[in-house]
Amino acid sequence: MQLHRVLPAFVLLSSWAVAGWAETAATDIIAAPRPDLVQARVRDWVQSQKISDAVKLAVVEELWKAHAGATPPAEVVLDRVIQSFAVVHQPTADFLPLMVLPAGELSPPDAETLLKAKDLGAFYQSNFRLYFSKYLVHREMYEEALETLEGATITDSVDPAGLLFYKATCQKALGLREPGLLTLEQLLKRTEGVAPRYHSVATLMQYDLGNLEEKSLDDVSNKMSDVTRRLNLARAGQKTQKVEKEIVDLLDEMIKKMEDQSNGGGGGSGQGKAGKGMQSNSAAQDSRVKGSTAPGEVDKKKSKPGANWGNLADKERAKVKNLISRDFPAHYRQTIEEYFKKLATRDSK
Secondary structure, eight states, X not given: OOOOXXXXXXXXXXXXXXXXXXXXXXXXXXEOOOHHHHHHHHHHHXXXXXXXXXXXXXXXXXXXXXXXXXXXXXXXXXXXXXXXXXXXXXXXXXXXXXXXXXXXXXXXOOOHHHXXXXXXXXXXXXXXXXXXXHHHHHTTOHHHHHHHHTTOOGGGOSOHHHHHHHHHHHHHHTTOHHHHHHHHHHHHHSBSSOOHHHHHHHHHHHHHHHTOOTTSHHHHHHHHHHHHHHHHTTXXXXXXXXXXXXXXXXXXXXXXXXXXXXXXXOOOXXXXXXXXXXXXXXXXXXXXXXXXXOTTXXXXXXXXXXXXXXXSOHHHHHHHHHHHXXXXXXXXXXXXXXXXXXXXXXXXX
């Protein structure tokens, strides 16, 4: 029988100094640190900030004293850590009220100053980044959330399961299949104390990603969800247009195969292996477009999103819809119809 080590996200080296290990072996199981170890780490961080205000120090101590002896969930411990940061660090206190849901602004609050402040240390960075990324995920800003999490480490996090869960959520939403499966493997097989809701959703994500095939109906559905999400965030730039063109091209290819099959051309089923796996509500891979020479750039004059669909003659459009109604599963038909309605609404504005 193979033995596994259970390791906290950081180990206590002394009553005031806490540090994480550099890496773990394949058989190591990550666990959230005990609240008393977290409290010691918070004290260490406060001391590093050279805080001498006795009132602020007393407030921080009271935050932890109020829950002494209890073993709260890791996400509650994370909230307490963030509250401690806000007590002694005014920029953090000023920023927290900006993370409001539902948000009135399309852009997320600017956390650049906090995310780049090296003097705040790895403990602050890892836990503030996790806290902020959770907010971004709730706003479906998966690109920003994943980028934010890239600067966080499990070894400095008080909620390693939460960090892995939200990272996997972003990776799945952006169609990052292999990285997403690796993150989910670590969460489900090498992390102790995973909240039941995290475990259930992560298991579904693992199944979904494991069965996702390129150019399948699931792939098309994911891309449509991605475009819809991006349009809702007013992101109709080059990357969105590129994905829109990919969707139209994939649908054209599937419809052509169905036409060949119905005409006896032997083109094969338009569904292929699309029925394999669960329907996904997540999105296709996305990345920031940097400059006008970015790969995959689409010339709007040559390729208007949805043009191949919207410009069909009435008779051809009816034929295509009949093929979709006959050969596509019901939930995909609805997704396709809603997607092109969304594009038509956007283009008419």
